[in-house]
Amino acid sequence: MTQQEITMFSHPPMRKFSMFDAGLLRPALADALRKLHPAVQLRSPVMFVVYAGAIITSLLYVQALLGQGEAPAGFILATAIWLWFTVLFANFAEAMAEGRSKAQAASLRSLKQMVMAKKLATPQHGTTWLPQPAQDLRKGHYILVEAGDVIPIDGEVIEGVASVDESAITGESAPVIRESGGDFSSVTGGTRVLSDWLVVKVTVNPGETFLDRMIAMVEGAKRKKTPNEIALTILLVALTIVFLIVTVTLLPFSLFSVAAAGAGTPISITVLIALLVCLIPTTIGGLLSAIGVAGMSRMMQANVIATSGRAVEAAGDVDVLMLDKTGTITLGNRQASAFFPAPGVSEQQLADVAQLASLADETPEGRSIVVLAKQKFNIREREMAALQAVFVPFSANTRMSGIDLGQRQIRKGAADTLRKYVEAQGQSYPAEVARSVDDVARRGSTPLVVADQGRVMGVVELKDIVKGGIKERFAELRRMGIKTVMITGDNQLTAAAIAAEAGVDDFLAEATPEDKLKLIRQYQAEGRLVAMTGDGTNDAPALAQADVAVAMNSGTQAAKEAGNMVDLDSNPTKLLEIVEIGKQMLMTRGSLTTFSISNDVAKYFAIIPAAFVGTYPQLKALDIMQLASPASAIMSALIFNALIIVALIPLALKGVQYRAIGAVALLRRNLLLYGVGGLLLPFAGIKLIDLLLSAFHLV
Ligand SMILES: Nc1ncnc2c1ncn2[C@@H]1O[C@H](COP(=O)(O)OP(=O)(O)OP(=O)(O)O)[C@@H](O)[C@H]1O
Numbered sequence: 153m154t155q156q157e158i159t160m161f162s163h164p165p166m167r168k169f170s171m172f173d174a175g176l177l178r179p180a181l182a183d184a185l186r187k188l189h190p191a192v193q194l195r196s197p198v199m200f201v202v203y204a205g206a207i208i209t210s211l212l213y214v215q216a217l218l219g220q221g222e223a224p225a226g227f228i229l230a231t232a233i234w235l236w237f238t239v240l241f242a243n244f245a246e247a248m249a250e251g252r253s254k255a256q257a258a259s260l261r262s263l264k265q266m267v268m269a270k271k272l273a274t275p276q277h278g279t280t281w282l283p284q285p286a287q288d289l290r291k292g293h294y295i296l297v298e299a300g301d302v303i304p305i306d307g308e309v310i311e312g313v314a315s316v317d318e319s320a321i322t323g324e325s326a327p328v329i330r331e332s333g334g335d336f337s338s339v340t341g342g343t344r345v346l347s348d349w350l351v352v353k354v355t356v357n358p359g360e361t362f363l364d365r366m367i368a369m370v371e372g373a374k375r376k377k378t379p380n381e382i383a384l385t386i387l388l389v390a391l392t393i394v395f396l397i398v399t400v401t402l403l404p405f406s407l408f409s410v411a412a413a414g415a416g417t418p419i420s421i422t423v424l425i426a427l428l429v430c431l432i433p434t435t436i437g438g439l440l441s442a443i444g445v446a447g448m449s450r451m452m453q454a455n456v457i458a459t460s461g462r463a464v465e466a467a468g469d470v471d472v473l474m475l476d477k478t479g480t481i482t483l484g485n486r487q488a489s490a491f492f493p494a495p496g497v498s499e500q501q502l503a504d505v506a507q508l509a510s511l512a513d514e515t516p517e518g519r520s521i522v523v524l525a526k527q528k529f530n531i532r533e534r535e536m537a538a539l540q541a542v543f544v545p546f547s548a549n550t551r552m553s554g555i556d557l558g559q560r561q562i563r564k565g566a567a568d569t570l571r572k573y574v575e576a577q578g579q580s581y582p583a584e585v586a587r588s589v590d591d592v593a594r595r596g597s598t599p600l601v602v603a604d605q606g607r608v609m610g611v612v613e614l615k616d617i618v619k620g621g622i623k624e625r626f627a628e629l630r631r632m633g634i635k636t637v638m639i640t641g642d643n644q645l646t647a648a649a650i651a652a653e654a655g656v657d658d659f660l661a662e663a664t665p666e667d668k669l670k671l672i673r674q675y676q677a678e679g680r681l682v683a684m685t686g687d688g689t690n691d692a693p694a695l696a697q698a699d700v701a702v703a704m705n706s707g708t709q710a711a712k713e714a715g716n717m718v719d720l721d722s723n724p725t726k727l728l729e730i731v732e733i734g735k736q737m738l739m740t741r742g743s744l745t746t747f748s749i750s751n752d753v754a755k756y757f758a759i760i761p762a763a764f765v766g767t768y769p770q771l772k773a774l775d776i777m778q779l780a781s782p783a784s785a786i787m788s789a790l791i792f793n794a795l796i797i798v799a800l801i802p803l804a805l806k807g808v809q810y811r812a813i814g815a816v817a818l819l820r821r822n823l824l825l826y827g828v829g830g831l832l833l834p835f836a837g838i839k840l841i842d843l844l845l846s847a848f849h850l851v
C-alpha cells in the first residue's frame with residue numbers, strides 16, 4: 153500500500169448551527185408531528201392533559217357532525233384545532249431545541265469513516281508498520297500517524313510532536329500541538345495530523361472512542377429528566393390536578409344551578425376542557441424540555457460536551473470553583489528564565505546539571521531548561537542513550553524529576569521536596585538557596601531546585617504570566633456568589649503572589665492530587681457544589697468527586713472518563729463560561745415558570761366570568777374585559793394560550809439575558825419582569841384576539 157493510498161480523505165470542519173438555522177426548521181416541523189405519539193406525550197403530564205383534551209374535543213366534534221353536538225359544531229372544531237396547535241407548538245419547541253444537536257451528531261457521524269491505520273510492531277518511530285483497518289485496532293496497540301493522516305482512533309502520544317487539525321471535532325480551525333508527556337498528549341480519532349509524526353498508543357477499543365461517546369451524548373436520545381426538572385414537574389402536576397378537580401366539579405355544579413333556577417344553559421364539556429387548558433401551566437409544561445435541551449446545546453456551542461443534563465444543571469448551582477494555577481489562571485507555558493547558583497557553584501555548572509536533569513523530561517518546563525542552558529552557555533544536548541542514563545519522570549506526587557547516571561543521581565523539583573531529598577542524604581540546604589527560592593516565588597515564578605548527588609546546585613526560575621482579564625472574571629463570579637479557589641502544586645509564596653495578582657478568594661499550595669480530592673470533599677460536606685477542571689490521570693479521582701467536572705479533551709483518557717463534561721478546546725478557563733451557561737439555563741427555567749403561572753392567574757380572571765355568564769348572569773359585573781361574547785372570550789384565551797408558547801420559543805432556546813448581579817437582585821428583577829409581565833400580558837393579548845375575532849366575525 154502506498155503512502156497515497158492510506159492518506160486519508162480530509163473532511164470539512166464540524167458545522168456549527170445557529171439556534172434558528174433555516175435548515176433546522178423543516179426537520180423540526182416533521183419532528184413536531186412525530187412527537188404526537190402518546191408515549192412521547194406522556195413524558196410531560198401537563199401537555200398530556202392538553203393532548204387528551206384535543207382528542208376528546210375532536211370526538212365531540214364528530215358527535216356534533218352526527219347531529220348530537222353539546223355545543224355549536226364550529227365552536228367545538230375551533231377548540232379542537234387550537235388544542236392540537238397547543239400540543240404541536242410544544243412539540244415544535246422541543247424539536248427545535250433538539251435539532252441543533254441532531255445536526256451536529258449527523259456531521260460527527262460522517263467523520264466515522266473507514267480509515268487505515270499504520271500499526272507498529274514495536275512502539276518506536278522508524279520501525280516498520282503494517283496497514284490495518286482502524287476497526288481492528290485494540291487498546292494497547294501502537295500506531296504511527298504522519299502528516300496528512302487522519303488519526304484512526306483515540307490514543308496517547310508516546311513519542312513525537314505534531315500539529316493536529318482538530319476542526320472536524322471542535323470546529324476550531326487553528327491547529328493544535330500534540331506531544332508526548334505533559335498535558336497535551338491525548339489525540340482523538342477523526343482528527344488529522346498536519347505536520348510531522350506521532351507514535352500513539354491506542355487507549356480505547358473501536359466503538360468506545362470519543363467520537364462514539366460524543367455522538368451518543370449529542371444525540372441525547374437517552375436524555376433523562378434532571379432532579380430539578382423532576383421537582384418542577386411534580387409541582388406542575390400538582391397544579392394540574394388542582395385545576396382538573398376544580399373544572400370537573402364545575403359541571404355538576406352548573407347542571408344543578410340551572411336545574412334549580414329553571415333557567416340558563418349548563419356549561420359544555422368543550423368549554424370545560426378549554427378552561428382547564430387555559431388554567432394549567434401549559435407554557436412552562438410545553439417549554440420545560442426545550443429549555444433543558446437548549447442548555448446542553450448551548451454548552452455544545454461553547455465546545456463543551458456534557459454527558460448529562462444533570463451536569464449542566466449542576467453547573468448552574470455551583471458555588472465553589474476550583475481552578476488550577478498553571479495553565480488556568482496563568483498562561484501555563486512555564487519557561488525557564490534564569491539560573492541562580494548555590495554558593496560555590498558557577499552559573500554554568502548549574503545550567504549544565506539542570507540540563508542533564510531535563511534531557512528526557514518532556515514537560516514544557518523540562519524542555520525550556522534544556523533550551524535556556526543551550527542559549528546561555530551553549531551547552532549542547534547530550535544523547536540519553538550515550539549517557540546510559542535512567543530517566544526519572546516528573547509526577548505531581550513526587551514533584552521532582554531527573555536522571556540517574558549510574559550511581560550519580562541528578563534531581564530537580566519543588567523546593568520543599570528537594571530540601572527533604574537532600575537532607576535525607578545528610579546534606580545541607582544552603583540558606584542562600586532558600587533565599588533565592590523565596591525571591592523567585594515572590595515574583596510569582598516557580599522555583600525549581602537542582603541537586604547533584606545530594607548537593608544543592610542552585611535554583612532555576614520558571615516564569616509564568618497571569619492571564620489577562622482573569623481578575624475581572626473572578627470579580628464577576630464573586631458577584632454571583634461563587635467562591636474561587638486556586639489549587640497548585642507550587643509553593644506557598646508563588647501561590648500567594650499569583651493568587652493576589654489574579655484576585656482569587658482562596659488558594660491551596662503544595663497540593664498533591666489527594667489534597668485536591670480532600671478539599672473537594674470538605675466543601676461538599678459543607679453542602680456546597682464544587683466544579684473543577686483537570687487533565688491528568690492524577691486529576692481523575694478529584695474529577696470523579698466534583699459535582700461539575702470538566703475534563704480537557706487534550707487530557708488523559710482517565711480524566712475524560714472521570715469527568716461529566718469534556719471541553720473540546722481544552723481551555724481550563726472555560727469553566728467560567730460553563731457556570732454561566734448553567735446559571736442561565738436555571739434562570740430561564742425559573743423565569744418562564746414564573747411567567748407561566750402568573751399568566752394562568754390572569755387568564756383565570758379573564759375567562760371565568762365570560763365562561764359562566766350563561767350559568768350565572770350576575771357574573772356579568774365581573775367581566776372587566778368586556779369581551780365580545782362568552783364563546784369569543786374562551787376562544788381568545790385558548791388562542792392566546794397556544795400562541796404564547798410559540799412566542800416564547802426563542803427565549804426558551806436562547807435563554808434569558810444573563811447578568812452577574814446578586815441572587816436577591818436577580819430574583820427581584822425576574823419576579824418583576826416575568827411575574828408582573830406575565831400577569832398583565834394576557835389581558836392585553838386576549839382582548840386583542842377577541843377584537844380581531846369579532847371584527848372578522850369569526851366567533
Ligand atoms: N518537569 C518538572 N520537573 C521537576 N519538577 C517539576 C516539574 N514540573 C513542575 N515541577 C515542580 O512540581 C511542582 C508541582 O507541579 P504540578 O504540575 O503538580 O503543579 P503546578 O503545575 O505547579 O500547579 P497546577 O496544579 O496549577 O498545575 C511545581 O510547582 C514545580 O515545583
Ligand SMILES: [K+]
Nearest residue numbers: 429430432434
Ligand atoms: K395555561
Ligand SMILES: [Mg+2]
Nearest residue numbers: 476478548641
Ligand atoms: Mg501542572
